[in-house]
Amino acid sequence: GAVVSQHPSWVICKSGTSVKIECRSLDFQATTMFWYRQFPKQSLMLMATSNEGSKATYEQGVEKDKFLINHASLTLSTLTVTSAHPEDSSFYVCSAQGPRDDGYTFGSGTRLTVV
Amino acid sequence: QKEVEQNSGPLSVPEGAIASLNCTYSDRGSQSFFWYRQYSGKSPELIMSIYSNGDKEDGRFTAQLNKASQYVSLLIRDSQPSDSATYLCAGAKAAGNKLTFGGGTRVLVKP
Numbered sequence: 001g002a003v004v005s006q007h008p009s010w011v012i013c014k015s016g017t018s019v020k021i022e023c024r025s026l027d028f029q030a031t032t033m034f035w036y037r038q039f040p041k042q043s044l045m046l047m048a049t050s051n052e053g054s055k056a057t058y059e060q061g062v063e064k065d066k067f068l069i070n071h072a073s074l075t076l077s078t079l080t081v082t083s084a085h086p087e088d089s090s091f092y093v094c095s096a097q098g099p100r101d102d103g104y105t106f107g108s109g110t111r112l113t114v115v
Numbered sequence: 116q117k118e119v120e121q122n123s124g125p126l127s128v129p130e131g132a133i134a135s136l137n138c139t140y141s142d143r144g145s146q147s148f149f150w151y152r153q154y155s156g157k158s159p160e161l162i163m164s165i166y167s168n169g170d171k172e173d174g175r176f177t178a179q180l181n182k183a184s185q186y187v188s189l190l191i192r193d194s195q196p197s198d199s200a201t202y203l204c205a206g207a208k209a210a211g212n213k214l215t216f217g218g219g220t221r222v223l224v225k226p
Contacts, residue, residue, distance in 0.1 A: 095214070
């Protein structure tokens, strides 16, 4: 089946620094990837839709200058959390639709802790 | 009104019983629906997708879609302790479009 690889699995960073999260589609090309954030005991909230070769589409209330998304190739999308603060601590996960319309595959997620 | 709504639970079922989960959606433009299972601290994993009215069975799982009533359901037969997780219902307007998730239903299967 379709596999989406996400790295790192967890990261701890100091307040004010930036963190980059990578998502790769391993066995298929993903023209579109989706980035979600999940706070404890809450559901997944879509942050942005990442389109290969074009600007990402951000959901209302998500700061595009703080959460930089780059989708430079058909297999790689990155999310950079700039000037991270403790309130950005969350579980970030990406997803993409598999090649055979068999649903959306999720990466393993990244647990970000900002101290 | 949330676009996709689920009872948060927890839904407690004895081992071997049937767990019944429901989900309603408000956007009639939604065409594709998915059930995901999410263990604590892990990312969601796809259980079932359903696109047409009626039932779809896969092993111990059966999904049902009723577009007229705007609900989607999931039955888990012969529930096992390993089925204890949060189950997320999601909808999309078309293939490749963004998913909208419900809040999830926590299921506890007791031995």
